[in-house]
Amino acid sequence: MFEAAVKDEAALRAALAEADIAPTVMVLAQLSGDMAILDEVAPHIQGAWSFMESVPEPLKQKVRDRLVEVLKEYAATGRKPAAELPTATLQRIMTAGAGQHVPDEYIPVLLEETRLNGGDPRAVHWHHRPAAATLDAFKVVIIGAGFSGLCSAIRLQDLGIPYQIIEKNPDVGGTWLENAYPGCAVDTPNHFYSYSFNPNEAWTRHFSRRDELLAYIRSSVDKYGLRQHIRFGTEVTAAAYDEAGGAWSIKLRGADGKAETIQASALISAVGQLNRPSIPNIPGKDRFKGKLFHTAQWDNSVDLAGKRVAMIGTGASAMQTGPSIAPDVAHLTVFQRTPHWAVSNPNYHKEVSPGTLWVIKHIPYYAQWMRFLLFWAGSDGFHNTLQVDPNWPHQDRSLNEKNQAMRDMIVDYVRKELDGDEELLAKVIPPYPPYGKRMLRDNYWYRMLKRPNVSLVTGDIAEITEDAIVMQDGTRHEVDVIIMATGFQASKMLAPMELRGRTGRTIRDIWGDDDPRAYLGITVPEFPNLFLIYGPNTNLAHGGSIIFHTECQVRYIMQALRFMLEHDERALEVKREAHDEYNRLVDQTHRGMVWAHPGVMSWYKNKHNRVTVTSPWRLLDYWRLTRDFDASKYLTHGAEQAVAAE
Numbered sequence: 001m002f003e004a005a006v007k008d009e010a011a012l013r014a015a016l017a018e019a020d021i022a023p024t025v026m027v028l029a030q031l032s033g034d035m036a037i038l039d040e041v042a043p044h045i046q047g048a049w050s051f052m053e054s055v056p057e058p059l060k061q062k063v064r065d066r067l068v069e070v071l072k073e074y075a076a077t078g079r080k081p082a083a084e085l086p087t088a089t090l091q092r093i094m095t096a097g098a099g100q101h102v103p104d105e106y107i108p109v110l111l112e113e114t115r116l117n118g119g120d121p122r123a124v125h126w127h128h129r130p131a132a133a134t135l136d137a138f139k140v141v142i143i144g145a146g147f148s149g150l151c152s153a154i155r156l157q158d159l160g161i162p163y164q165i166i167e168k169n170p171d172v173g174g175t176w177l178e179n180a181y182p183g184c185a186v187d188t189p190n191h192f193y194s195y196s197f198n199p200n201e202a203w204t205r206h207f208s209r210r211d212e213l214l215a216y217i218r219s220s221v222d223k224y225g226l227r228q229h230i231r232f233g234t235e236v237t238a239a240a241y242d243e244a245g246g247a248w249s250i251k252l253r254g255a256d257g258k259a260e261t262i263q264a265s266a267l268i269s270a271v272g273q274l275n276r277p278s279i280p281n282i283p284g285k286d287r288f289k290g291k292l293f294h295t296a297q298w299d300n301s302v303d304l305a306g307k308r309v310a311m312i313g314t315g316a317s318a319m320q321t322g323p324s325i326a327p328d329v330a331h332l333t334v335f336q337r338t339p340h341w342a343v344s345n346p347n348y349h350k351e352v353s354p355g356t357l358w359v360i361k362h363i364p365y366y367a368q369w370m371r372f373l374l375f376w377a378g379s380d381g382f383h384n385t386l387q388v389d390p391n392w393p394h395q396d397r398s399l400n401e402k403n404q405a406m407r408d409m410i411v412d413y414v415r416k417e418l419d420g421d422e423e424l425l426a427k428v429i430p431p432y433p434p435y436g437k438r439m440l441r442d443n444y445w446y447r448m449l450k451r452p453n454v455s456l457v458t459g460d461i462a463e464i465t466e467d468a469i470v471m472q473d474g475t476r477h478e479v480d481v482i483i484m485a486t487g488f489q490a491s492k493m494l495a496p497m498e499l500r501g502r503t504g505r506t507i508r509d510i511w512g513d514d515d516p517r518a519y520l521g522i523t524v525p526e527f528p529n530l531f532l533i534y535g536p537n538t539n540l541a542h543g544g545s546i547i548f549h550t551e552c553q554v555r556y557i558m559q560a561l562r563f564m565l566e567h568d569e570r571a572l573e574v575k576r577e578a579h580d581e582y583n584r585l586v587d588q589t590h591r592g593m594v595w596a597h598p599g600v601m602s603w604y605k606n607k608h609n610r611v612t613v614t615s616p617w618r619l620l621d622y623w624r625l626t627r628d629f630d631a632s633k634y635l636t637h638g639a640e641q642a643v644a645a646e
């Protein structure tokens with residue numbers, strides 16, 4: 001593995017000159033055991049983002065020269081790196097690279113996420129592999145072929161459990177297939193926003209565009225041979241649990257409208273939270289003579305060039321769409337009901353340099369350390385700043401001192417972006433604390449607002465007429481096209497499917513329209529053998545990658561299925577006490593956090609101000625909660641018992 005790195009020393013040196021210094025020195029320390037050079041570099045690293053360093057160039061060159069020597073020595077001698085580094089060494093390397101103390105408790109999760117010790121640590125293995133006939137008789141149906149559904153399929157395949165994916169769309173990708181609006185991209189760095197077990201060495205950007213993400217998803221499908229297990233163009237309309245048979249009856253509707261029912265021993269919902277567009281019922285909407293569409297249902301037949309375009313909404317989708325279309329349209333009018341917070345990230349628009357692509361591919365462990373740094377940069381670091389300090393005097397606009405400092409920092413940034421336009425600044429700075437709604441990444445939004453062909457309209461819309469949007473104060477804005485960047489029906493989880501549990505009650509009977517709850521966000525009393533991915537209170541709003549959460553949930557579900565199959569249990573249902581206790585804890589924890597702030601309305605919570613969508617936990621906490629399936633939290637119903645009862 002080292003031969004490839006040193007085969008062409010000129011290429012190695014050229015690539016290292018472009019590589020980030022933190023992962024470079026981490027590789028060096030790992031391979032050489034040279035902690036002195038790590039200690040020399042450490043004081044010049046202020047944080048885990050690649051731009052948070054001020055290492056002097058001569059010191060950088062010293063690190064690169066030393067690494068070239070070490071790689072050459074490994075290649076020449078055939079020496080192998082130490083299989084596993086002692087925890088204290090790992091911690092020292094991580095702390096230096098991240099520019100922040102990395103506590104002991106994070107080491108196991110980081111080792112897993114980076115696969116630094118090789119292998120696939122999140123894979124679930126059999127304790128006692130069931131007989132082939134038992135496995136063959138057990139069938140899992142997965143709803144949805146997005147990131148989560150495909151991850152489940154890969155893991156089921158590893159275990160040899162038969163499965164089928166039902167996908168309503170004609171292709172894989174879920175949200176990344178459906179959202180094709182201009183500028184659509186991920187705002188989590190994608191060297192972290194990707195499967196831990198299938199890293200991509202070839203990302204061309206730090207925050208990839210939709211097409212590249214979709215290509216990654218498609219290539220994962222091909223790599224693991226999943227396509228033959230997917231029924232495309234088929235929607236799950238309903239499912240009912242049959243207690244006597246210990247199975248789910250699942251109603252499907254094909255593209256031709258034909259209905260069909262299939263059976264499954266277990267059902268995994270991987271439909272996502274952001275799947276069903278929310279299109280507000282603004283009076284007069286249907287009268288509009290021009291084109292009107294939602295960002296997630298982009299109408300490619302509409303040429304926006306030279307048109308007067310309205311965009312309703314200023315969330316993450318608007319943040320990417322607006323600046324992408326503004327240069328082409330005659331006029332863009334942005335309708336902002338509430339402002340959102342947005343931070344800048346210098347890497348957001350950057351391509352991965354050729355040298356960085358080279359080191360990711362050729363230098364052992366560079367990609368792993370890079371993944372660690374991205375995990376660290378964008379994850380739990382902010383979590384404790386999102387708690388309300390009861391003694392903080394300005395609770396309306398911030399939660400505590402650090403949250404106020406963040407507010408001040410963003411206001412300064414936005415003021416600069418707006419060239420000091422205080423009138424506009426007053427309109428775009430939210431009155432509520434930073435992080436109250438999803439923190440956005442500035443996609444040159446504020447610069448866009450300064451364009452002569454863009455105007456920002458604030459306040460509530462009264463109605464839509466044949467050719468205009470009319471505000472409550474009577475002002476009228478004539479437009480040719482209306483883009484609804486109005487988000488998704490997140491709280492109405494699992495809709496419009498009708499899921500009927502063991503007792504005959506449907507999930508809507510229990511959750512109502514917008515009050516979903518589940519144990520760990522995964523299992524629901526009365527719904528045996530049903531597992532949710534990206535279910536209630538599992539969205540990440542302080543940072544992190546939702547794929548990390550997906551992998552936690554999928555591991556848990558695989559362990560649950562393993563338990564069923566190894567113990568010959570045909571039904572597994574979470575105990576009500578475990579579910580209620582968990583949800584009490586979720587609600588209690590949320591009460592002191594930013595998302596429950598009374599001054600904010602967002603898709604994170606329902607109309608009763610209960611946070612239903614977002615997780616209150618650090619990534620570490622949720623990882624711990626889901627790491628080991630605990631059968632004592634579940635009621636079981638063995639196959640033999642069931643047979644006896646029939």
Ligand code: N01
Nearest residue numbers: 185186187280313314315316317318337338438485486487
């Ligand atoms: O939706 P949103 P989104 N009249 O719900 C406004 C993910 N995502 O699609 O704030 C006027 O955030 C509404 O106003 P208000 C990400 O998790 C990720 O943008 O409610 N306005 C708001 O401004 C994200 O959080 C990525 O007052 C109305 C907007 O519409 C989630 O998807 C990219 C209105 C809706 O914002 C959803 O983001 C895109 C009305 N009647 C999305 N109704 C990336 O990874 C609603 N609004 C980058």
